Amino acid sequence: MTDSVVVDQPGEGRLAHASSDHPAVPRAKVGVVLANLGTPDATDYWSMRRYLSEFLSDKRVVDYPDWKWQPLLQLIILSKRPFSSGKAYKSIWNTEQNESPLLTITRAQTEKLTEQLKALYGDNVEVDFCMRYGNPSTRSVLTQMKEKGCEKIVFFPLYPQYASPTTATANDEAFRALMKMKWQPSIRTVPAYFDHPAYLQALANSVTDVYAELETRPTKLVASYHGVPERYLMQGDPYYCQCQKTTRLLGETLGFSLEEVDTTFQSQFGPEKWVGPATVEHVAALAKQGHKHIAILSPAFSSDCVETLEEIKEEIRDSFMEAGGETFSYIPCLNDRNDHIKALLDIVNNELLGWLPPS
The missing domain is CATH 3.40.50.1400 (Rossmann fold)
Incomplete structure (x- = not known):
């Protein structure tokens, strides 16, 4: 921000020339958002149905015309598949935290990456994660980022290889979220990193x-x-x-x-x-x-x-x-291995060039 700010409390303030009733202005930061596929909230029928309906209604995932696909999906597929999918999820469910392993691991990745980025950039960076389907939603996380003062955001779909049903739909959802904002942050989407x-x-x-x-x-x-x-x-x-x-x-x-x-x-x-x-x-x-x-x-x-x-x-x-x-x-996925976090950090640092001082 180029305007001087009078700090009212840590992390926010008001423009020096603004009236006393002007809305609080958070200090400008850069956000980093890791985006993963998604997860149902639970393994019961209705939780699975909501998740599968959102996932299988995505035109990037199934691109058949609605008139042909939606009756089949809503009347036939979603009457049966939540049971079989729920059974599959139940067999791997993290019962201790009552969530899917994908959610547990993505949170752990985010926490480790946050630690690394905070060591480099301090309070100038905010790090979080979102899901394309389910919670935490892309829109809610990007909105929170903007409210925290992130005027620039690196949006990182966690898919090494680019595909329309993965990387593209994650980016689509991010830009749909921006369409609802009065003041949009600048955003960079991380490209495929299959050869990094x-x-x-x-x-x-x-x-x-x-x-x-x-x-x-x-x-x-x-x-x-x-x-x-x-x-x-x-x-x-x-x-x-x-x-x-x-x-x-x-x-x-x-x-x-x-x-x-x-x-x-x-x-x-x-x-x-x-x-x-x-x-x-x-x-x-x-x-x-x-x-x-x-x-x-x-x-x-x-x-x-x-x-x-x-x-x-x-x-x-x-x-x-x-x-x-x-x-x-x-051989397990890379999950929150330290060498994987280092790879993610290298990729994020490259995308932050020009936005934050080089590490």
């Missing part, structure tokens, strides 16, 4: 750490990414190509041969063709080919969630074991 050296090193470290604890070395490392319809690739979405490059760069960082690391895609649904190969089918094929021990990680997920803790560790593991596999080693 610190991210790749953290991924490689996570593999090395798990391999060091195993009695035998896996004969195959499977990098499983969330799937998208093949149509998205044909329409210009870079996700599939960025996933392939992530796997290649990860293998190079680890010093693995091309034959040691495979790229697969999970969580497919609906009748149209999706990018592949499908993880659940690929691991079964590996077992039948004689691979008795495989390891699997999820480079597209910044936090362990239902797709990793339930789908990979249960459904996909079962597919491998039933096909003749013997040892299935799951």
